[in-house]
Amino acid sequence: MSAISSTSRGFTIVELIIVIVVIAILATIGVVGFSSISTRAEESKLQSDLASAAKKIAADAVDSSTGVGTYSADGNGIPKSEGTTYQYNRTSDTEYCLTATSSKSDVKTYHIANNRSVTEGACSGHNHGSGSPSNPAAIAVQKADTFVANVKSHAQANSLRLSDYNTSGYNEPARSNLLSANPGYV
Numbered sequence: 001m002s003a004i005s006s007t008s009r010g011f012t013i014v015e016l017i018i019v020i021v022v023i024a025i026l027a028t029i030g031v032v033g034f035s036s037i038s039t040r041a042e043e044s045k046l047q048s049d050l051a052s053a054a055k056k057i058a059a060d061a062v063d064s065s066t067g068v069g070t071y072s073a074d075g076n077g078i079p080k081s082e083g084t085t086y087q088y089n090r091t092s093d094t095e096y097c098l099t100a101t102s103s104k105s106d107v108k109t110y111h112i113a114n115n116r117s118v119t120e121g122a123c124s125g126h127n128h129g130s131g132s133p134s135n136p137a138a139i140a141v142q143k144a145d146t147f148v149a150n151v152k153s154h155a156q157a158n159s160l161r162l163s164d165y166n167t168s169g170y171n172e173p174a175r176s177n178l179l180s181a182n183p184g185y186v
Contacts, residue, residue, distance in 0.1 A: 042107045045081050046100045050112040053078045053086070053098055058115050061094075068096045087126040101129025 056078055061068045068090055071077050075086025075098060087099040097113040099122045111123045122128050 039104075039106055042083075042102050042104050043110070046084060046102055046107070046110045047118045049080045049084050050098060050100050050110055050118045053080070053100075054112050054115045057096060057098070068094060085129065087123065089123065089125065097123035097126070099123045099126040101127075103129075 053075070057068055057071075070090060071088050073088060075088040078086055078088065078098070080086060080100070083103040085101045085103065087101075088096065090096045095114050097111060099109060099111040101107075101109050101122075107129065108120055109122045109128045110118050110120055111126070112118050113123060
C-alpha cells in the first residue's frame, strides 16, 4: 500500500497579521478622510447660514424704518440650520454683527458684519463655539480685537483718550481698572 500524503495548505499567522494591519490602516485613512469632509461640510453650512441671514437682515432693513433688524442677542428670528447657534448685536441703525457657531466639535466659528463677506472668527464681544479656530494665532487676534473694543468703550465711557492707557503709568487708576475688567487679555 502506498502512503497518501495529505498536505493542507493554509495561511500562516504572519500572513494573517499582515492582512489585518493593512485593513486597519485603510480603515483609519477612511475615517480621517470622512471626518475632514464632515468638518468642511459643517463649516460650509455655517457660511451659507450667515450669507442667508445677511440677506434676511438686509431685507428687513429695507422694510423697516429703524434700519437693520432688532433681533435678540441669540439671533432668534433669523433662519438657521440645525446645529447652528447665532450671537447677534446691533451697534447702530445700519450696523450689526452676527456670529455663527456649530454644535459639532472642531468646526471653526464664522461671522458677518454689515452685509460684508463671511469671515472666520467671532464678532468682537461674541463667544467662540466648541470648535473655535484651530489656529491659536487666530484666537489671539480675536482676543486682541475684543480687548481693543473694550478699551475704546471704556475710554468713551470715562471721557479718556486711548493715550491714557500707555504703559508708562500715566493715568494708572484708569489703566488698572480697565485691565482688571478684562482678565486674560494681558
